[in-house]
Amino acid sequence: MTASFDSAEELMEHLKKQIIEFPNSEETITYSVEKKTGTGILDLTSFRNECDANNSLWNVSTDRPITSHRKLTGKFIVLGKKVVRKLLRWHVGNTFEMQTTFNGSVTRSFNELYNVVLQLTAKQEQYETHIQEQQKHIQRLENKLNNLDMQREVKIGMNNFKTEINEFKTEFDELKTEFDNLKTEKSIEKHKSEEDIANVISEVRSSQNNYVRSFNELTNLITDRFNTLDDKFKAEINFMQYRLRKIKNQSLTESSGKLPMLIEPNEKVETDSNSFDYLHFENKFRGSVDEIKKRQTVYLPYFINKENVLDIGCGRGEFIELMLENSVSVKGIDLNREMVEYCQDRGLPVEYNDAIQYLHSVEDNALGGIFLGQVIEHLTFEQIITLVELSYNKLKAGSYLIMETPNPLSLAIFYRTFYVDPTHVKPVHPLTIQYLVESIGFKEAKLNYSSRVEPNWWLPTLDVEEAAIKNVNEFNEGINRINELLYGNLDYAIIAKK
Known part of the structure; x- marks a missing residue:
């Protein structure tokens, strides 16, 4: 049952009645505090006062001082009471001891409860402060998106300006036509020689050609500039939309009203993966999208004129963009939902899926190629074996499986790249992966x-x-071997043909 009490005395009285009336009942009592301040924080003043009173009154003793206010008979009354108390001590002593133990237990429970309430109240204040900060951050991001919209409006204005230039060019051509018509319709003044007229016409045509050439150069320059800005703005808007969505999701989670549960000392606590922004991490440490696409062009010849290519662990979608730009049908899958949403915002054919589950759903001999860029170092070796076996079954004859990964033959990966990414499991030796695909x-x-x-x-x-x-040659050969070991190639790819 649920009950509300205004003081500790009422609660204790109610507990006594419950014990007497329902000594064997399993029904529980839920105590609710309803008093709140105007800010939404619990007012604990009365609760603290009651706890202080309990702390001072919990010890009930049978040896309380016996006094009397009567002058003549007071001594006899006090003596009589002491005799009676001594005679009854054997009967009530255990009861008083049990009551004192119970009072102490209840008082300690209230003290612990008060401490827990204080901790939860402090946590609530921290969450409210954090939510306010996140709301301010969201507002700043929305303002930045508005600024990007204004820049796009400037681009539209420049496009209108280009249209007006084209209209001006058309009017100029019409005036030239009229000039040519007038030249044929009217006789040339007698004092002007034909040579002078030809020179004038030549100068006009030369000026016109210069103007057209300058106009075309300006038009191409403006077009190239706008295309570059358009791509840049699209990339910034997509990233801002991703960040805004992530912050809003975090704010919704933190403002759901759930207070943290008390955790046992040996209980395992799982870390929220949403706290690690993997897209921002890749932008900072892996390189730009254009840079990665440039590196991956070396794999392009293996997928040209292929159909139904699969990019496993597509990340930001660099390889998918490279395939689409070369008219290769491709699809990407990834287990990071935020990466998937980022790619979908950019219009790329990407879905959220597990690689092994997805390959099980594909018909045999159906894929025109499979690419894994910096993926297998995130997997266990058992998962890699299953992935390679499924890839072999799903690929068409003559198609390629390409897996790019950090190169453990170069110790540079360990102090430069590999351990920067906390999601890496372990590197895979190139001879191991080569043996695996061949077997x-x-x-x-x-x-x-x-x-x-x-x-x-x-x-x-x-x-x-x-x-x-x-032995200088032998020395230099040794230096070259050391360079190969310490500063060799950071990546390698296994290129396997079915």
Whole structure:
């Protein structure tokens, strides 16, 4: 049952009645506090006062001082009461001891409850402050989106200006036509020679050609500039929409009104994956979309003129864009919902799905190619085996499976890239993955290494005559091997043909 009480005395009285009336009842009592301040925070003043009173009165003793206000008979009354108390002590002593123990337990419970309420109240204030900050951040993002809309309006205005220039060019051509007509219709003044007229016409035509050439150059320059700005604005708007959606989702979660549960000391606490912004992480550490597309063009010849290509773990969609730009039908899947929504905002054919589950749903010999860019280092080896087996079954004959991943033969990955990403499991040795695809049935399996460390990191070799220093060639070969080990290619790809 549910009850509300204004003081600790009322609660204790109610508990006594419940114990007497329902000694074996399993019904529980839920105590609710209804008093709140104008700000929505609980007013705990009365509760604190009652706790203080309980702390001072919980110890009930049978040895309380016995006094009397009567002068003559007071001593006899006090003596009589002491005798009676001594005679009854054996009967009521245990009862008083049990009552004292119960009072102490209830008082300690109220003290702990008060501390918990204080902690929850402080948490509530923190959440309200954080929600207000997130709302301000959302407002700033919306203002930035409005600014981007204004810039797009400027672009529209420039397009209108280009249209007016085209109209002006048309009017100029009409005036030229009228001029040519007048030249044929009217006789030329006698004092002007034909040579002078020809020179004038030549100058007019030269000026016209210069004007048209300058106009075309200006038009091409403006068009290229607007295309660049349009792509940039689209990318910024898509990223802002992604960030705005993420912040709103976090705000909705935090403002749902759920207070944190008390956690046992040995209870495992799971981390909320939404707190890690993987898209922003890739933008900062992996490189721009254009840079990654440029690196991936080396794989383009293996997918040209293919159909139904699958990009597993498509991320920001660089490989999908590269395929679409070369008229290759492609589809991407990813297990990061925010990445999927970001790609969908950009109009890319991407869906949220697990790679192994998706491949199980595809018919055998149906895919024209499979690409995994920086994916297998996120998987266990058992998952990699299953993925390669399914890929072999689903690929058409003559199609390629390409998997790009960090190269453990170069120690540079360990201090530069691999451990920067907290979602990496472990690197895969290139000979291991080559053996795996060959054992499953791929008839061609070659390794392609890329992304070598910048030359300014390499150890220099000795540039001297062989006669000047003994074994200088062997020394330089050793330096080259050290450079290969420490500063070799950061990535490799296994290119397997079915």
